[in-house]
Amino acid sequence: MDRKAQQGGNRRQAGKVRQAGTNRQARKDRTNRPEQGGHDLGASHDPSASRNPIASQEREDLQADCASCFGLCCVALPFSRSADFAVNKPAGQPCSNLQSDFRCGIHAQLRDKGYPGCTVFDCFGAGQKVSQVTFGGTDWRQTPRTARSMFEVFPVMRQLHELLWYVAEALDLTPARPVHKELRRAMARIDGLTRGSAESITGLDVNAVRGEVNTLLLRASELARAQVPGRRKSHRGADLMGAKLAGADLRGASLRGSLLVAADLSGADLREADLIGADLRDADLSGADLSGALFLTQAQLNAAKGDAATVLPPTLSRPAHW
Numbered sequence: 054m055d056r057k058a059q060q061g062g063n064r065r066q067a068g069k070v071r072q073a074g075t076n077r078q079a080r081k082d083r084t085n086r087p088e089q090g091g092h093d094l095g096a097s098h099d100p101s102a103s104r105n106p107i108a109s110q111e112r113e114d115l116q117a118d119c120a121s122c123f124g125l126c127c128v129a130l131p132f133s134r135s136a137d138f139a140v141n142k143p144a145g146q147p148c149s150n151l152q153s154d155f156r157c158g159i160h161a162q163l164r165d166k167g168y169p170g171c172t173v174f175d176c177f178g179a180g181q182k183v184s185q186v187t188f189g190g191t192d193w194r195q196t197p198r199t200a201r202s203m204f205e206v207f208p209v210m211r212q213l214h215e216l217l218w219y220v221a222e223a224l225d226l227t228p229a230r231p232v233h234k235e236l237r238r239a240m241a242r243i244d245g246l247t248r249g250s251a252e253s254i255t256g257l258d259v260n261a262v263r264g265e266v267n268t269l270l271l272r273a274s275e276l277a278r279a280q281v282p283g284r285r286k287s288h289r290g291a292d293l294m295g296a297k298l299a300g301a302d303l304r305g306a307s308l309r310g311s312l313l314v315a316a317d318l319s320g321a322d323l324r325e326a327d328l329i330g331a332d333l334r335d336a337d338l339s340g341a342d343l344s345g346a347l348f349l350t351q352a353q354l355n356a357a358k359g360d361a362a363t364v365l366p367p368t369l370s371r372p373a374h375w
Contacts, residue, residue, distance in 0.1 A: 112368075115178045115218050122180030123192040124155035129204035137170030145204050155192075164374060172374065175352040176207075177214035183207050187251055202251045212259045213247050215350075216266050219329065222348050222368075228280050229273035236273065239266055274307070274327045274347055281305030281325050299337075333357040 128151065131144040142148055150158045150168075157163070163171045183206050184190065193200035220240045223229055229236075243266070246257060278285055285305040292312045300320040310330040319339040329348035338359040343349060344366060351369050359375045 112218070112221055113178075114182070115214060115221065117176050117178055118181045119156070121185055122155065122176075123184045123194075123203075124151050125180045125183060125203065125207045126174055126176055127151045127155075127157065128193070129207040132170060135170075137168070137173070139167030145201070153194075172372075173352055173355040175350065175355070176211050177218050179207060179211040179214040182214065182247055183210050186248060187254065202255070205255045206251050209254050209257060209259060210247060213243055213254075213257075213262070216263065217243055217247070218350065219270055219348055220266060223270055223273035226273055226277045226347070229276045231276065232269055232272050236269055239269055270329065270348070274309075274329070277347060278305040278307070278325055278327065328353065338363050
């Protein structure tokens with residue numbers, strides 16, 4: 054990804070909702086398409102037609118499984134007292150709310166207790182990979198000598214899993230078929246890196262890996278957005294903080310790495326818009342159509358505001374606080 058996309062993807066890397074099975078149950082229970090509201094997709098361009106129905110199956114290993122993780126996001130990552138976190142916590146120090154079973158003691162009251170940042174974070178399944186694969190199920194409490202290495206591996210693994218998520222998204226895009234072969238090779242290579250030793254993972258030049266993958270993701274985005282009729286807007290890296298974009302036609306737009314903090318996107322048409330790395334903190338997505346949005350992540354949705362009329366891609370869940 055480009056630098057701004059990388060920065061957007063790495064923001065607020067601290068805390069996370071911890072309740073075994075929550076994410077899976079949410080995916081089972083979600084209803085992303087309301088009976089009324091949203092845009093008329095019409096016969097001319099159905100976003101689902103641009104998606105590969107076989108590749109769109111659940112990607113379990115790229116989705117957080119807190120029950121298989123040793124609370125790494127609650128220990129390895131630092132956070133500062135702010136609107137997102139009630140206290141300061143240095144990297145490597147367990148959060149005071151982390152229990153002996155690696156679950157959060159205030160899970161149901163995170164926002165009320167001053168920890169909304171915890172409800173935003175998503176590790177893309179890196180937590181269970183580090184816990185169960187890299188360290189073979191040996192937790193840092195029972196074997197303290199593994200703690201430092203485990204905490205150093207986790208943020209690197211998260212970036213690799215984020216890249217795997219984006220590559221998987223690109224492979225979902227039928228119009229991006231010309232680059233699917235290269236994307237599959239990239240996925241195999243990154244997956245191989247995630248299965249290396251702790252030393253090999255912490256020694257990686259992740260920025261170099263991102264740069265290689267970004268070229269493919271950008272090409273996949275261009276191919277997918279080229280299917281949208283009419284002129285497509287480009288707001289790549291734009292400062293749109295607080296922008297009034299209610300009801301805007303942003304179909305097929307490039308919003309890569311854009312700053313959309315507190316922007317009003319209510320009722321906006323964001324089908325096939327490239328949102329990789331876009332900062333959507335407190336953005337109003339009420340009634341917006343995000344079906345078919347490119348490279349949108351759960352963390353971006355968790356940081357934004359929406360409602361029952363917001364139309365989401367089938368791979369993502371409606372945040373509980375909406």
